[in-house]
Amino acid sequence: MKYAILNRGDELSLELTERFHYLAAEQQLIHHDESPDIVVSIGGDGTMLQAFHRYIDQLNSTAFVGIHTGHLGFYADWKADEIELLVQLMGNHNQAETLQPRIVKYPLIDLIVTTHHQETTRYTALNEFTLKGIDGTLVAQIDINDQLFEMFRGDGICVSTPSGSTAYNKSLGGAMVHPSIASIQLAEIASINNRVFRTLGSSLVLPKHHHFDIFSRKEQRLLLTIDHLNSTVDNLSSIRCQVSDQTVTFVRYRPFPFWNRVREAFLGYE
Structure with a gap:
């Protein structure tokens, strides 16, 4: 070995x-x-x-x-x-x-990040990814399965795997999900609700066959964090999020x- x-x-x-x-x-x-x-x-x-x-x-x-x-x-x-x-x-x-x-396999998150120049970058996360505004609040539209779900304004958005649901997601009031359930969870970070921006106010758990998209709705500098890796995005168009076809294997x-x-x-x- x-x-x-x-x-x-x-x-x-x-x-x-x-x-x-x-x-x-x-x-x-x-x-x-x-x-x-x-x-x-x-x-x-x-x-x-x-x-x-x-x-x-x-x-x-x-x-x-x-x-x-x-x-x-x-x-x-x-x-x-x-x-x-x-x-x-x-x-x-x-x-x-x-x-x-014993071999156990945990679900992962796949992200497709698209800029206004139609450049796409793919990422995979084990724990979570977060999207936050750098100079102010994050303004974003969230679609689930290609249909408008909500308009978000606030500090940011956290999307976690089941194994990552015990980390940042938990501190945001999200649910802890067993890693045998292939799913992703979206949690809000300090959302602002008024006549223009209205959000559900609770975390959402989506199954493997669903996806959601986050669309940037103003010119804004954003911080994208994937697990422990940070990158700045100045011209974000959208992020597609879904359960990855890949899994991570742990040996017990x-x-x-x-x-x-x-x-x-x-x-x-x-």
Whole structure:
């Protein structure tokens, strides 16, 4: 089995990376950054997002597993003091057909960003994307399945995957959605409601076969954030949002149900 590692860069994560390489060599695992079977993220959820985007062109052949070195993350199954067990299980996976881990696949978001010059750029997000005004409020029209739904004015819009629904989306009052449900969620960021701009005021969850479009309705500088990546857009025409045909694969060497993660992260119960 080939593996690659991305770490957060702090002292503990660097130490764990060196330890992992040493233990992996004993298990005859092969360090291969270019085309790994498994990518190991050592750090937090931000480190996993970096790993995802680094290997975004290899999602069909690469799986991910996380070791957290801080607070419990939603994408990390393993604690720092469990690294020996993880490597041992990966070695067993490498050597014995009867010890196969569970494979889980999470939905992603596909975006098609179109400018006034008809230039299009495609993006894929694991957690969420947000669109915000830089110099003032965001003014946008939102269509669902090619029909006008609402006119928005406010600080911005957040669109999340089910796994990302526990992040920024939750702080905006959005629902937490189980990752087995292929869907996307749109949440408003400080919307303004009056006679001209009227919005629903609650988050929307759309299934896989639906899409929505965000149309810029004035000249405005906008900040587009895809997971941890930021870009400025000066001439946005529209953004089409839908559930991606691709998924991200996580390898589970032991059970760690999604609602257990939610309970531990937000309620403090182990």
